[in-house]
Amino acid sequence: MNAITITNFTEEYAKGVKAVKNVSFHVGAGEIFGFIGMNGAGKSTTIKALTGQIPITSGSISVYGYDVTRSPLKAKQLIGYCPDDHAVYENMTGRQYVNFIADVFHVGKERDARIENLVRRFGIGYAFDRPTGTYSHGMKQKICLIASLVHAPKLWVLDEPLTGLDAGMVNEVKDAMLRHKRSGGTVFFSSHNLDVVQKICDRAAFLHKGRLVQVLDLRWFSGEGALEKYFFDVTKELDRR
Secondary structure, X not given: OEEEEEEEEEEEEEOOEEEEEEEEEEEEOOOEEEEEOOOOOOHHHHHHHHOOOOOOOEEEEEEOOEEOOOOHHHXXXXXXXXXXXXXXXXXXXXXXXXXXXXXXXXXXXXXXXXXXXXXXXXXXXXXXXXXXXXOOHHHHHHHHHHHHHOOOOOEEEEEXXXXXXXXXXXXXXXXXXXXXXXXXXXXXXXXXXXXXXXXXXXXXXXXXXXEEEXXXXXXXOOOOOHHHHHHHHHHHXXXXX
8 A cells, every 4th residue: 555645736826926836656564755845845834634634625645545635633643744944843852742642642552652762862961851932943843743753653754854954853853754764664755855755766757836746766866965956957958948
């Protein structure tokens, strides 16, 4: 079964104004799947529809067979979502926020051990009991990552998780994605960091101005910067048409 199936997905913000236009692709269970495109390509819109934040204009999206429109709760229970704005409740401590998310997903007796493991993995224990309003950008990102994993989701969805992070934090996020795959999960993430996409993804969907250009098998890209060169060459060609 596919982790994600997107079929003829169109998102229209205003009459005749389409952010995403008739896009279809699938993400196989157990893949690390990249989602690439310039700003405004429709990546975040697609992710918001996938995670149930906006209604779908036409077409369908399903998560492990559950349609996100007809079975939204069942689909959402399978998703761990880390947004691009790293928004948290800044009056809560890191611990309070993560436990709040755990409550939303009805995480049971395994909660404390799972949180302890995630806090140790992301190295945020020194600040876990401080208000998140005092956190740096990278610290808020770590709390969002922990919160998105606290219910052990089958599908981990990340929207631009590497933006504004230093090299050490980029490696932490990359390692976490690889670890999620090794544990049997699926990762779907958008990114402008094409070197990371090339190195860790199995495949990637390439969007341009709301349309799917192609789904790339990243085994065929070798050498540093190969995906980046291909991406910009194709984008320039598409913009000339």
